[in-house]
Amino acid sequence: MDLLPHDLDQALLVGRVWRSSPHQGPALVVIRQGEVLDISASCNCMADLLDRDDAASFSASVSGESLGSVETLLDNSLTDPQRGPYLLAPCDVQAIKACGVTFAVSLLERVIEEQAGGDPGRAGELRAELNEVIGQDLSRIAPGSTDAMALKRALQERGAWSQYMEVGLGPDAEVFTKAQPLSAVGFGAAVGLHPASQWNNPEPEIVLAVDAYGHAKGATLGNDVNLRDIEGRSALLLGKAKDNNASCAIGPFIRLFDERFTLDAIREAQVSMHIEGADDGFVLDGTSDMREISRDPLDLVEQTIGAHHQYPDGFMLFLGTMFSPIEDRDGRGQGFTHHLGDTVTITTPTLGTLINRVDRSDRLPPWTFGIRQWQAHLSRRQGA
Structure with a gap:
C-alpha cells in the first residue's frame, strides 16, 4: 500500500510528531527525500508555518534535526508508538471545521x-x-x-x-465545528464512537489547511466520524454526533500547495476508502469523486471566513463526502454500521493514506493535551 503521495519526491509535506525526548511533546516536521526533519527550532507551530507568505519555499529549504526515515515514522505510528516518534494530526491551534451535505448522495x-x-x-x-x-x-x-x-x-x-x-x-452551506484545536488524532491512532451509538459510519474527506487570512495553503485527508442514529434523532444533536473523544482523524501530513500541486488537484481528486472488519471479515470499498461536489472548495472557504467571521489561528476545513454506506452488514435491511476493531483506510494518490482503527470514545485514552499544556511545552523547549 502506498502510504505517501505517489510523487513523493515532488511533494512538500509538513506535519507533527510526538517526541519522548529531549522535550516530551509535539514537534513540527517536514519530509525531505524520505527523511523526517524536526524544524521546531525555526517555527513554533503549524499555524505559524501556514501563515507565512513563503510557506512552501520555507518548508523546502529550512534545516532541522533528523528523526530518521518517514517509513519508520509511519511504522511506529501504526504498530508501536513507544519505539520512537509517532504521527499526530498535522494541525495544532487551528479551529477544526467541517462542511456537511456537499454531495447529492450524502x-x-x-x-x-x-x-x-x-x-x-x-x-x-x-x-x-x-x-x-x-x-x-x-x-x-x-x-x-x-x-x-x-x-x-x-x-x-x-x-x-x-x-x-x-x-x-440552498445558498448557504452547512459549516460546523467538528472538533477542538489539538483534539484530532493522527495516522495510526484509533478513532472513537460514542458508546450510545448503534448506527454509525466513517466519512472520508479531503481537508483544506487554511491560514488566518482565508488562503487555502495545503490539503490532507480526514475521517469525520459520523453517528447516524444520534444526528438522525435531531439535527440539534449534531455536536454529540460529531465531537467526541478521538472522533476526528486528520493526516498523515499536510501537502502544501505549490506550482506542481494546486487546488485543481483537489477539485479532480478521487478519495477511496476501505473498511475491514476484525471480527466478521466484512470488507467494504467506496469512492468519493470530488468532481461531484456541489460547491467549489473555495466557495466553502469563503462561507467560513470573511468579514462575518475571523479565524486568527487559521482553520482546517473538511470538504464533505459522498460516501454513505448502505450495504447490509448485520442483517437484511439494517445497512452498514461499524464494529469495534474495524480498520478504516482512506487514500488518494496526491495526499497518501490515512489509517485508523475503530473503538469506543470512552475506552480510548482521554484527550488531555490542550492549549495550556501546549503553551507549557513551548516554554520548556524555548527555555532549554
Whole structure:
C-alpha cells in the first residue's frame, strides 16, 4: 500500500510528531527525500508555518534535526508508538471545521437519517420513497440556483422538504465545528464512537489547511466520524454526533500547495476508502469523486471566513463526502454500521493514506493535551 503521495519526491509535506525526548511533546516536521526533519527550532507551530507568505519555499529549504526515515515514522505510528516518534494530526491551534451535505448522495442519506429518526431498519423503505418523490439527479442542480429554488417549492408543496435539503440545495452551506484545536488524532491512532451509538459510519474527506487570512495553503485527508442514529434523532444533536473523544482523524501530513500541486488537484481528486472488519471479515470499498461536489472548495472557504467571521489561528476545513454506506452488514435491511476493531483506510494518490482503527470514545485514552499544556511545552523547549 502506498502510504505517501505517489510523487513523493515532488511533494512538500509538513506535519507533527510526538517526541519522548529531549522535550516530551509535539514537534513540527517536514519530509525531505524520505527523511523526517524536526524544524521546531525555526517555527513554533503549524499555524505559524501556514501563515507565512513563503510557506512552501520555507518548508523546502529550512534545516532541522533528523528523526530518521518517514517509513519508520509511519511504522511506529501504526504498530508501536513507544519505539520512537509517532504521527499526530498535522494541525495544532487551528479551529477544526467541517462542511456537511456537499454531495447529492450524502444529502439523500441525511434526509433518510432525519425521517428514520435514528432507526436503521427504516432506511431502505425511506430511500425508495425519496427517490420516487425527487425523481431527478440532484448532483446536476447548483445550490442556490433558480432550478434549486424551484425544486424547493415543489418539495415543500409535497411535504418532502428537509433542513438537510436547505443546506444541500440552498445558498448557504452547512459549516460546523467538528472538533477542538489539538483534539484530532493522527495516522495510526484509533478513532472513537460514542458508546450510545448503534448506527454509525466513517466519512472520508479531503481537508483544506487554511491560514488566518482565508488562503487555502495545503490539503490532507480526514475521517469525520459520523453517528447516524444520534444526528438522525435531531439535527440539534449534531455536536454529540460529531465531537467526541478521538472522533476526528486528520493526516498523515499536510501537502502544501505549490506550482506542481494546486487546488485543481483537489477539485479532480478521487478519495477511496476501505473498511475491514476484525471480527466478521466484512470488507467494504467506496469512492468519493470530488468532481461531484456541489460547491467549489473555495466557495466553502469563503462561507467560513470573511468579514462575518475571523479565524486568527487559521482553520482546517473538511470538504464533505459522498460516501454513505448502505450495504447490509448485520442483517437484511439494517445497512452498514461499524464494529469495534474495524480498520478504516482512506487514500488518494496526491495526499497518501490515512489509517485508523475503530473503538469506543470512552475506552480510548482521554484527550488531555490542550492549549495550556501546549503553551507549557513551548516554554520548556524555548527555555532549554
